[in-house]
Structures are given as C-alpha cells and as structure tokens.
Amino acid sequence: MIDTSSFQGKKAAYYTLGCKLNFSETSTFGKMLQDIGVVAAREGEKADLCIINTCSVTDVADHKCRQAIRRMVRNNPGAFVVVTGCYAQLNPQTISCFDGVDLVLGSNEKANLLQFLSEKWSGMSSDAGRNHLHEHFSVKTKDIKTFVPSCSRGNRTRYFLKVQDGCDYFCTYCTIPYARGFSRNPTIASLVEQVEEAVADGGKEIVITGVNIGDFGKTTGESFFGLVKALDSIEGVKRYRISSLEPDLISDELIEYCGRSRSFMPHFHIPLQSGSDSVLKLMHRHYDTALFAEKVRHIKSVMPDAFIGVDVMVGCRGETPEFFEETYNFIDSLDVTQLHVFPYSERPNTSALSIPYIVDDDTKKERCHRLLELSDRKTMAFYNRFIGKEADVLLEKASYGKAMHGFTANYVRVELPVSESLPEYDNSIRKLLLGDFNHDKTALKATVI
Template sequence: METKKVAFYTLGCKLNFSETSAIGRQFEERGFRKVPFEDAADIYVINTCSVTDHADRKCRKVVKEALKHNPEAFVTIVGCYAQLKPQEIAEIPGVHAVLGAAEKFQLVDILAGFEKPAPGQPGQVYASPIAEATEFHAAHSYGDRTRTFLKVQDGCDYSCSFCTIPLARGKSRSHSVQSVVERVEQLAATGVKEIVLTGVNLGDFGLQGPDRERKEDFYDLVQALDEVEGISRFRISSCEPNLLTDDIIRFVARSKRFMPHFHIPLQSGSDKILGLMRRRYRRQLYADRVALIKQVMPHACIGVDVIVGFPGETEADFLETYQFLNELDVSYLHVFPYSERENTLAPSLPGRVQDRHRHERTTQLRGLSEKKKRFFYEQHVGQETQVLFEDDVTNGQMEGFTPNYIRVAAKYDPLLVGELKALRLTAVNAQNLMEAEEMGIEVFHH
C-alpha cells in the first residue's frame, strides 16, 4: 500500500509551531510521510491562530493553496481559531474537518480513515467546549537541530480585556518539573544545543493539585533545567512582568545555561490603559523589573510587546507610552495595532481609536524599536562572545545569535552549523545585523 503523504502549515506563535511538530511526529509514527506544504500531499493540516489579524482570510487562503497542490487532498484545520469558530471554518469550501483544542492531539485517531464528508456538506467538527481542554500535551519543534522550542505550559487563567486566548486554549496547565527535565534530556541526546521555553502564560508554569493549589512553580523549573548536562543554552520566551520574579532574574544572572535575554510584554506605558486592558501590573512594576535585570546583567537583551490604539487611548496616553519606552533601557519592541476580537470586553469600551491613528502610532513605535535595537547592538561592538550558528541559509549567508540575542551574519560554512563559535563583534551593518571576526579573519560576507 502506498504511503500517504501529509503536509503542515502553521499560523501564529512559536507555541503553535511546536504543537504542529508534535502532531507531525504522531503522523510519522503511524507510517505517514511528512512532505513540504508545496508538495502534493494526501492530507493537509493547517494550524491556525486567533491573535494575529484576519484569521478567517488567512485560513481561507491557505486552504485554497493546499487544494492547488492537490485538489483531491483531505484538509483539516486545528488551533486557536478552530476552537473559537469551528462551525464557521467548517463552511469554508475545501475544509473536511475542524478539530478544537482538546481534540487536535488525537487528530490521527479521530480522523482515522480521513474520509471526506458528502459533496456539498460542511466539514466535520470535533470541538468540545474549552472547559474540557484540561490535559497538558507536551510538544517541541524539530527539524532544526540547533534550536528547539519546547512547550512547557498551556492555557491562561488571566482575563485581559483584548484577548481570546483563554477561550481558545482553556485554563493554565502544565506537567511536572521532572517530566520537563526528562524531555530536555531526550532532546539533548539528539544534539539540540539551545532550547527556548514556550507557553501561553509561561511564568504561570506549575504543577497543581486537584484543588489547583500550586506544588511547583516556574522558578523551580528554571533551577532544575540549569543542571541538565548537554544543553548549552536555555531562553525564556515571553513572561508576564508580574510573574518574572526577582528570584528568577537573579538566578538567570548567575546561571550556567540561561541566557541574558528576556521578552516581557508591557502592552501600554499608561496606567490608565493598563487598567482598561485588565493587566495585572502597572508601569512602575515593569520599570522595576527592567532596572533589576540591567543592574545584575547590564548586557541583557530585553524585548517588549506593545499594543497601540486600544479603546480609550488618547494622543496623550500614547505619548506617555512612547516616552516611557524611550527612557527605558530595553533592546527592541514588538508593536501591534489593537484589533477587535469577538467575545472580549475591549470592543465595548468607549473611545474607539481611528485606524489611521492606530497605524501612525504603530509606525512611530516601530521607528523607536529600530533605534533601540541599533543602539543596543552598537554598545557591544568590539566585544568577544560566543555565537551559535543556525542552519538557515539565505543568499549564501547564515546567521547566529550571541547569548544576549544579537543576530550575527556570516558567510555560509557547513562546519559552523550548530556550533558555538568564539567571535569578536566588529560593526553593525545597514541591515542592522552584526558583523564579526574570528581571530582577525572576517567571517561576514560583504
């Protein structure tokens, strides 16, 4: 019997990519062959996102592309958007099955024979209420032996007024510290050098008893992972400022394996807007976290998430955010214009910001981000550091990262892939990439 081919497409965050990888391995264990999306596969699995804009349009477009590659293929949709709008997605022409949050990791069992609905019928929907998504399914990305994204936490118990994630992924849950350590040891045995810890609300990691009383927390996990031999680097992907405790920051500063790199969502530099967003901190706490990081790790890289144009954000509120960020010792910004989400509180708030103003504010903060990043890079020119090179090659160039997440470009050399190389940082080029040299020999290709 001919081996069936399966292809995947992932929209959204690194967590989604790690889950797509996990589902892909399930298919391979059952004898399917994984092929690139642009190949003619028998089955296409599209993992969707509810956070990025135009989820419906993107989903339709990817379905259309899949059916161009093979009009006879079976198309199934999973992910956050699939949990939020299963019936709507099932009506998209060419979609044969939609699986919700609790079902996506049983996809191969649920769909078994991959039989299509009768012509003219909508896709089959397998999506239980989000309250039933109570199991934690471990996942990690693979294919890049250098760096792996490891999911250690899922779901969120917070109720920010702009966010649909709790509706799409359910309550916060995770496995034990011991089970994560065992997974990391398995990854180390495959040659992985760097692991990025990911989750929906990563800092909320912790094994909980039946009464949801916490027995372990994120600090316990960080301490345990620091002892795992065979992994050179760990990174903490994104952690809420109220959960990134002083203990964690001070531990990373003296750690053997955790990199001096933090990504801390801010969302607004205005206390008024943070209140409307229902965030669990105010700007002073954020400033205190940044100050402590820079005190104990002056070279640390700090990334910031910001939303502009939230309902009620006046020009004065935006300027307050701009000024706050301008004065803050951070390294780069991820800026998002606010966009309305159904079933959230924010769209009902007064003071809708015109799209034009959202766009202008986004542009201003992205400009500030470029300046911040260049300044951060330039501070490190002349320093000697370790660069871990990745296996992505573009136009004869490869890239690697320093411990504090400075992106370094070099001429492609197969011997450098997955290697930690001692280099001297020499200059920041026009593309905002760092150039470097090794023992007086330049490795960057002009």
C-alpha cells in the same frame, strides 16, 4: 490501538499560522504522523492529508487562516483537510462548512489527532470528486483539559519546549483564554525527559514556550522557578531562552538565578502592552508601569548586557492621544532593546468592545510607526555597545555560498562572511570578534578568532 497500515506512504502537508507555540505543536503532529508511516509532501507535490494549525489573535490572523485553508484545498484536490488551533476552537462550525474541509478539531481534541484520523480518514481514497465530511469537534473553554506535549526542533538550531498552555488572565482585548482554555501544565519530570531527548538528538539551545509560562505549576503544584532550576541542571544544554514572561510573574528570585545561571541566557521578553496606567486598567492587566520599570531596572542591575524585548499594543479602545504619549515617553525612558509593536484588533465577545473611545486605523498606523522608529534607535544603540568585542555565537546552517548567521548569548544577531562560513560550524558555538553592522543593519559582521 490504531491500525497504522492504512497510513503507510501517505503524504501530508502542513501550514501553521501564529505563535511559536503553534509551530512547535505542528512539528509534533508531523513527528507523530511520521512515526506511523506518513511522509511530508515535498514542495509542489500533492498531499493526501493537509493540516492547518490556525491563529486568532487578530482579525488579520482570521483572514490569513481562511486564505490558508482555501489555498491548501485548492492545491491538494481530494486531500483530507484538518483545521485546528485557536481559530478552529473559536469558530468550529463556520470553518467546517468551508469547501474541502473534512475535520475541525478544537483545543481539547487536537491532542487526539491520530485517533480522529484513524476513525475519519483511514482507508479513505484521495478522490478529487469525493464528498468532504465537514465535521467539527470542540468543547467549551471550561472543558479544555488536554495538554499536547511538544519539544520540537525549529528550522535552524534551536528546539522549542512547550511547558504550559492556556491562560487565566482574561485581559479585556484577548480571546486566547477562550481559544486555549485555562492554565495547565505537565510535570517538571516529564519536561526534563523531553529536554534530555533533545540533547541526545544534538540540541544545544532550548526555547521555553507556552501561553503564560510564568503561571507554570498550577496543575502539578510545582513552580516556574522550580522548572528553571531543574532544566539548568541538565548536562548538554548550552543555552535556554525564555520566550515571554508576564511582568508580575518575574520574581526577583528568578532574575537573580538567571544572572548566575550556567545556561539561562541574559535575554528576556516582557509584554508591556501599554505604558499608560489608565490603559493598563482598561485592559485588566495585572501590573502598573512602576512594577514594569522596576523589573527592567532589576534585570539590568543583575545582567547589564541583557537583551530585553517588549510587546506593545497600539490603538486599543480607550487609548487617547494623551495616553499614547504616556506610553511613548515611558518606553523611551526604559533601558530595553527592542519593541514588538502591533495594532489593536477588535475581537468578538471581548469586554474591550464596551470601552467607548475608538482609535481610527490611520492613527494606529502613525502610532505604530513612531514606536517602531523608537525600537530601531534602541536596538541600534544596544548593538553598538558590542562592536569590537568578542562573543560566543551559536551559528546556524546556511545555504552553500551564503553567509552564516547566529546569536550571541544576549541575542545580538551576527553575520559570518561566506569566506569564513564552514559546514562544520553549523549548530556549534564559536568565539567571534564582532565588527560593524552588515549592509542592511540586521546583524553585526564578525570574524572567527
């Protein structure tokens, strides 16, 4: 039992880096602390407690984590500082030595955040001159067993439901399995309960998140397809979006079901990483380009208007000029909507470091630029198809005097002018007539029908 009396009225500041899963988990931490009397510090207000949830997907991410930790310590003198997340799991001892850091919690320990705070922080004064603890707690990858449940509201209209954590794939370039452990998941029944609570709270759109969500079910003997069917039956949820699915885990059965689903949107995000079979083998990915192309073809045959986003890694070890051209040409041939392009970053202790061919930074930038131009062309062509058509749009709250924005079922971003943006439209689905692009071509202008 945790004595909550010493937490009453304390102020906490949060900082999150990385993926949607991290943001969802941070939101859950905030809710847990709020429930025991800790309030969120307002902007510019000194906090008694700082929690930094970190990412370690690239060396740039590591650098941003270090900057965020130092900034939080500097802006909140005397605060009790906790660092968790992937960077904390991979480098706990190093981080614990940073000035001002009290506690570093690995991926297994963050589930017990309140217990650690009760033991280490409870009753401690926020004295700028006090000595910090510099303690760290983490276990080896094979011993990461806990699952932190989360169904948190984003800063707009949607909720993020964490259905799975960890990964068993061990791609050669990636540290995520080492940072988050092996694949694990809660029960379908527990996830249904969380979604029902979100609906009661006014939630209309749920984004299904995790590290490798298509792998759902290993812990419980269930399946991702079973989860999809169970979630689809919950009354009150208007829309589900699947955050990311490995191509080898997208079954034809799932595609067919989403095509006729009441609430699963025609919107897929599929990591490709490379369009060269030779590079995919170097990466130890679980598919080839033929399988990827077939999944895209099947989705489009069932849902012709589906939005398909694709992750592409540029400049990994072994990506010769010829292999990059294979990637470019392969993606150009696909009926996909948008690319998430990012340069390869060498990570310590990954097997990719043994691959001899290295791509220099200037070449990486040039390749990224080419793929981003290709992405823009594909996105513009996709949006153009819907100009002049009607669509149901889930609108998001806007600041007074600002245009409202929202998304169609197939993830076309829409802008409603200030003159038609009404407070009662917030978090509601409205039928709109889609017009031409807005001034910066990030959305289609629309009018209420």
